[in-house]
Amino acid sequence: MERRDFLATTAALAGLGLAGCLSGTDGDDGGTTEDGNGGGTTTDGDGTVTGTTAESLEGTLTVATYDSFVDAPSTSPGPWIKEEFERRHPGVSLEWATPESGINYYIQRRNAAAGLDADAYVGLKVPELVRIDRETDEPLFEAVDEGALSNLDAVGDEYTFDPDGRLLPVFTGYASVVYDGTEVEEPETLDALTEPEYEGEVTVQNAQTDNTGLYFLLWTVKTFGADGYLDYWRDLLDNDVTVLQSWGEVYEAFTGGETSVVTSYSNDRVFAKRYDQDLEKHQVAFPGGNGYTNLSGMGKFATGENHDLAAAFVDFMLGPDAQGKLAERNVSFPVTDHATVPDVFEEYAEEPPDPLYFTYDELRGNVGTWREDWARVVAEK
DSSP states (O other), rough: OOOOTTTTTTTGTTTTOOTTOOOOOOOOOOEEOOOOOOOOOOEEEEEOOOHHHHHOOOOOEEEOTTTTHHHSTTSSSSSOOOOOHHHHHHEEEEEEETTTTTTTHHHHHHTTOOOOOOOOEEEEEEHHHHHHHHHOOOOOOEOOGGGGGGGGGGGGGGGGOOOOOEEEEEEEEEEEEOOOOOOEEEEEEEETGSSGTTTTTTEOOOOTOOHHHHHHHHHHHHOOOOTHHHHHHHHHTTTEEEEEESHHHHHHHHHSOOOOOEETTTHHHHHHHHHOOGGSSSSEEGGGGEEEEEEEEEEEETTTOOHHHHHHHHHTTTSSSHHHHIIIOOOOOOOSSSSOOOOOHHHHOOSSSSBBBBOOHHHHHTHHHHHHHHHHHHHOO
């Protein structure tokens, strides 16, 4: 998972005082705000919903996601989303589902023709969608009625990633290189990481078990080509790179002073600033001017029956308040043009000059081979 996905479980961050969180736009100021169901809902001064459209929705909506979207102390957006969505829709109860095996749970149940026990999913990555379509016999997701989405026009076209329109973008970020500026100089290119200056100083994630590791692998494929990326990895391995299983393990090694250069995310300095860390030890680099785009999407399960509630939830998540709160608590970039992000995010979250990205169609039929060949090269070393 991404760096934010491991925030609550990384021992190196456990003592940083995670009780505090930043202030942000929460939609509690009254006036007119988007209700997330395709129409405007009038609220009074204390934020009580008075619109009849919102009051007409009722029932329980179960939304699946990854653990730390809900459970990471102080930083998870899940508790705010539940509270605010239920406030705007008094007849609705929002429940979270976080199965231990993640999206694999739903792939397996769909193939077994078993119930999914959830209506929607939030936080799905592009490579995961490719795998879903490869491994499922029947569709796992279906498109939400776009006519019910009042916030859809605010979504940037560049964030759309599902060619079949089943999933919509919900937030984004960028894989980058993070380094300790008190120990090493900024790597200007990926090739620099194979030089003696960085020998034994670089730690990355396993591309077969961790999304961050996969994004760095895809970054190298994009940079060196399908015919050249394995040679780059051989050089990197010859320079004594360390490969660990997860982002959490890698970042713990970094904050513990065991390594000076890691693959992580360009929001690193937002976290460092939040927890009063030495920013010189939390430097973000974009070798070659690049980083790899980490898009996340959301959608309605094909077997779900709460169509109106799912559409209301999707629209709510694209609204300005939720997009701003995701920037604050998820430390992710909005995918809309109407979000207000916290000042610390505005100041310290960085974007690469030339972000790299493989489309769904480019990944389909290729990403599995790239991963397998990468694993073979790593095993040989």
